[in-house]
Amino acid sequence: MSLARGETPPQLLSHQAVLLISFGGPASADEIRPFLARVLKGIPIPKERVEEVVRHYEAVGGRSPLNEITFKQAQALRRLFKERGLPLSVYVGMRNSSPFLAETLKQMAQDGIKKALGF
Structure with missing residues (x-):
């Protein structure tokens, strides 16, 4: 699928959040x-x-620089979603360091997130 600059992918519109999944360090x-x-x-x-x-x-x-890079990516996504008026939350979950993926998924559930995209 090809999108024009600034166009929102339709998959994002049906989700409440984006979850960045990282190895952690x-x-x-x-x-x-x-x-x-x-x-x-x-x-x-x-x-x-x-x-x-x-x-x-x-x-x-x-x-490891990986955690900082992942958090910067999350912050950039939050800014982008805000600029585009998209009501999407951004979460980070890591396999081997805090915030651990299981903790993040629990937090998402507590926040009422029912549908998210994970990357």
């Missing part, structure tokens, strides 16, 4: 090991490899 140095434990889910990985990954995160400030 550690937001601080303290979250690196718990994050890795969630990602690995009990899969045995040599301790040396885990420590190597920890060092990589520490080398870039102890956090």
